[in-house]
Amino acid sequence: MDIDLITQVLFAAIKTGTPLLFIALGEAICEKTGVLNLGQEGMMLMGAVVGFMAAYGTGNAGFGLLGAMIIGMVMSLIFGFLVLHLGANQVATGLALTIFGTGLSAFIGSGVVGQTITGFQPLSIPVLSDIPVLGKVLFSHDVMVYIAVFLAIIIAFVANKTRLGLTIKAVGENPNAANAIGIKVLRVRYLAVMFGGAMAGLGGAYMSLVYTPMWVENMTAGRGWIALALVVFASWRIGNIVLGAYLFGLASIMHLVLQGMGWSISPNLLAMLPYVATIIVMVIISADKYKEKLLAPRSLGKPFDPRQMA
Amino acid sequence: MIQVQARTEPSTLMTFASPFLAIVLTLIFGSLLFTALDKDPLQALHVLLILPLSDAYNISEMLVKMGPLLLCAVGLALCYRANMWNIGAEGQLLAGALGGSTVALMFVDSNSAFAMPLTLLGGIVSGMAWAGIATLLKVKFNSNLILTTIMLNYIALYLLIWAVHGPLRDPEGFGFPESALFSDATLLPVLSDSGRVHLGVVFAIVLALFAWFLLAKTHLGFKIRVYGADEPAAIYAGYNAKAISWFVMLFAGALAGLAGVSEVAGPIGQLTPNISPGYGYSAIIVAYLGRLHPAGAIVAAIFLAILYMGGDLAQIEMGIPIAVVGMFQGILLFFLLACDFFIRYRIVPLREKMA
Numbered sequence: 006m007d008i009d010l011i012t013q014v015l016f017a018a019i020k021t022g023t024p025l026l027f028i029a030l031g032e033a034i035c036e037k038t039g040v041l042n043l044g045q046e047g048m049m050l051m052g053a054v055v056g057f058m059a060a061y062g063t064g065n066a067g068f069g070l071l072g073a074m075i076i077g078m079v080m081s082l083i084f085g086f087l088v089l090h091l092g093a094n095q096v097a098t099g100l101a102l103t104i105f106g107t108g109l110s111a112f113i114g115s116g117v118v119g120q121t122i123t124g125f126q127p128l129s130i131p132v133l134s135d136i137p138v139l140g141k142v143l144f145s146h147d148v149m150v151y152i153a154v155f156l157a158i159i160i161a162f163v164a165n166k167t168r169l170g171l172t173i174k175a176v177g178e179n180p181n182a183a184n185a186i187g188i189k190v191l192r193v194r195y196l197a198v199m200f201g202g203a204m205a206g207l208g209g210a211y212m213s214l215v216y217t218p219m220w221v222e223n224m225t226a227g228r229g230w231i232a233l234a235l236v237v238f239a240s241w242r243i244g245n246i247v248l249g250a251y252l253f254g255l256a257s258i259m260h261l262v263l264q265g266m267g268w269s270i271s272p273n274l275l276a277m278l279p280y281v282a283t284i285i286v287m288v289i290i291s292a293d294k295y296k297e298k299l300l301a302p303r304s305l306g307k308p309f310d311p312r313q314m315a
Numbered sequence: 316m317i318q319v320q321a322r323t324e325p326s327t328l329m330t331f332a333s334p335f336l337a338i339v340l341t342l343i344f345g346s347l348l349f350t351a352l353d354k355d356p357l358q359a360l361h362v363l364l365i366l367p368l369s370d371a372y373n374i375s376e377m378l379v380k381m382g383p384l385l386l387c388a389v390g391l392a393l394c395y396r397a398n399m400w401n402i403g404a405e406g407q408l409l410a411g412a413l414g415g416s417t418v419a420l421m422f423v424d425s426n427s428a429f430a431m432p433l434t435l436l437g438g439i440v441s442g443m444a445w446a447g448i449a450t451l452l453k454v455k456f457n458s459n460l461i462l463t464t465i466m467l468n469y470i471a472l473y474l475l476i477w478a479v480h481g482p483l484r485d486p487e488g489f490g491f492p493e494s495a496l497f498s499d500a501t502l503l504p505v506l507s508d509s510g511r512v513h514l515g516v517v518f519a520i521v522l523a524l525f526a527w528f529l530l531a532k533t534h535l536g537f538k539i540r541v542y543g544a545d546e547p548a549a550i551y552a553g554y555n556a557k558a559i560s561w562f563v564m565l566f567a568g569a570l571a572g573l574a575g576v577s578e579v580a581g582p583i584g585q586l587t588p589n590i591s592p593g594y595g596y597s598a599i600i601v602a603y604l605g606r607l608h609p610a611g612a613i614v615a616a617i618f619l620a621i622l623y624m625g626g627d628l629a630q631i632e633m634g635i636p637i638a639v640v641g642m643f644q645g646i647l648l649f650f651l652l653a654c655d656f657f658i659r660y661r662i663v664p665l666r667e668k669m670a
Contacts, residue, residue: 043461047645083649087649087652087653091652091653091655091656092656092659093652093653093655093656094652096400096461097599097603097648097652098649098652100402100599100648101600101645101648101649101652102645103645104596104597104599104600104641104644104645104648105641105642105644105645105646105648105649106645107641107645108638108639108640108641108642108643108644108645109638109641109642109645111636111638111641111642112636112638112639112641112642115636115638222638226469227465227466227469230462230465230466231466233462234459234462234466237459237462271477271480271481273473273474273476273477273480273481274473274474274477276473277469277470277473277474280466280467280469280470280473281466281470283462283466284452284458284463284466284467287452287458287459287462287463288452288456288458291456291457291458291459292456292457293457
């Protein structure tokens with residue numbers, strides 16, 4: 006394998022991992038407060054279509070990002086109301102959100118299928134991008150790749166070093182105790198759910214504004230689900246999520262590498278790779294039952310009802 | 316003024332009323348949506364709900380769609396009752412179609428009496444195997460069942476697409492990604508003069524009734540219900556949790572596999588890349604709408620089949636995109652989950668506080 010190919014592959018791995026990174030970061034915060042939102046795929050698709058339509062309509066990709074974040078939050082509020090206010094089952098509600106988002110995005114996006122936009126162009130960071138290999142791999146990306154990394158750093162800082170991070174942890178580990186010391190558990194969870202929605206929207210927008218850039222029905226192809234798995238592999242740790250997202254990006258483009266090396270395998274078989282990789286990693290990581298129980302937020306998936314506290 | 320109050324025990328009335336309430340709310344929402352889209356809401360509802368039942372041909376087409384929905388939903392209902400979050404009916408259905416087709420293609424030039432039973436068996440076993448992978452990973456390696464079953468759905472889809480482009484492609488099919496047509500001996504017999512209702516639909520109803528019997532009248536069914544309602548109690552009672560998990564998953568896999576093979580050996584008659592419009596996912600809604608009860612699933616599957624059928628008709632008659640069906644399904648589940656709130660809570664007048 007020559008150096009050019011390696012450079013191309015690593016560059017593409019980072020690009021492919023970026024939407025996963027957005028979604029997994031949002032979902033990690035959501036899960037840290039004890040809420041499991043399986044609606045990532047639905048929110049992501051809505052972010053993709055609304056982001057595309059906003060960018061297409063205004064000619065400005067920035068509005069696309071804004072629209073994607075807003076629709077992601079709106080979608081997450083439907084979920085939030087059902088599970089937080091009405092105590093609905095989180096698994097069922099998340100699935101409903103995915104089914105709804107898949108249908109709605111196909112419905113509203115039918116008019117813009119096949120249209121194209123310019124989206125975000127790659128920026129070459131001066132000086133750094135001239136470094137051989139690394140310059141291309143790390144410093145010649147579009148702006149959203151850097152936004153994702155920047156957000157990861159901020160989120161890691163907030164989660165680990167601030168009072169807000171402790172509040173999030175308290176709510177996720179023991180909502181009753183958090184409530185007893187005066188933390189508004191439902192408010193924290195609502196905000197976390199909305200944050201997750203905005204991030205899923207951004208992940209979707211990355212697909213339709215940068216990665217393709219166009220809108221096709223179901224274009225996220227299970228990335229929302231892979232991101233959910235990623236949060237589990239990463240043991241809810243932000244640093245692991247960043248690493249995991251790029252490794253999954255690499256797994257998703259392995260078919261290019263194999264083709265480049267002259268393997269002749271059907272592209273349909275190679276398309277299975279990211280999903281197979283997800284299962285394999287999941288098996289390796291979760292085989293230790295006690296470790297996972299230790300690391301998962303203790304109240305994950307369980308409703309908290311302040312009505313029953315009084 | 317009013318306030319929300321927890322009920323001392325869940326309301327039986329609301330348990331049954333909630334799905335109907337959710338359907339009514341979905342229809343009201345739909346009418347508003349159609350009005351906003353400048354489509355006559357009454358005409359839209361007529362096309363979506365009445366037209367699918369308007370003549371023998373449409374009813375038979377509706378039943379053809381009900382079959383796979385019901386088979387998948389009955390299996391899922393049992394899984395969910397046993398706390399096994401199997402989202403993999405779609406993949407198990409596709410695996411069934413693929414496995415069944417592999418057998419069926421051995422009988423292309425044959426009118427052997429074994430062709431049809433062996434094809435069905437191939438589909439059932441493939442569906443069970445696909446469900447078995449996820450179960451094994453869950454029971455042995457503690458893997459998250461929701462995520463493994465979802466991943467297996469995607470893998471099954473690509474495996475099927477690969478097969479129709481490769482080993483199972485019709486050599487005389489001008490390169491189209493389709494298998495050869497199955498022989499008449501392989502196809503499920505059609506039961507009506509007008510339309511395509513086939514034996515698979517009968518299987519679906521019989522198996523739903525069987526599952527009802529199993530759940531209500533057998534010791535195994537009792538164990539499943541106890542395990543789902545109170546896992547610690549079931550373990551304390553000495554129930555074998557793994558055996559229950561294996562049973563519900565393999566049962567669901569068999570039913571979904573049968574649904575898949577009944578599609579290819581039924582109305583389709585060959586293996587093509589798009590044999591399912593998401594039946595396995597819609598079956599999740601059918602299972603919930605039917606209150607995780609096999610009998611309820613029959614009613615719910617008929618409703619969803621009408622919606623599928625109505626969606627097709629609405630696209631032809633009124634130019635409404637077919638995606639509206641998926642959206643309605645999501646909204647229906649949202650409303651159902653919201654209405655279920657009143658199973659556990661009630662609204663009562665606010666009592667004056669003592670001074």
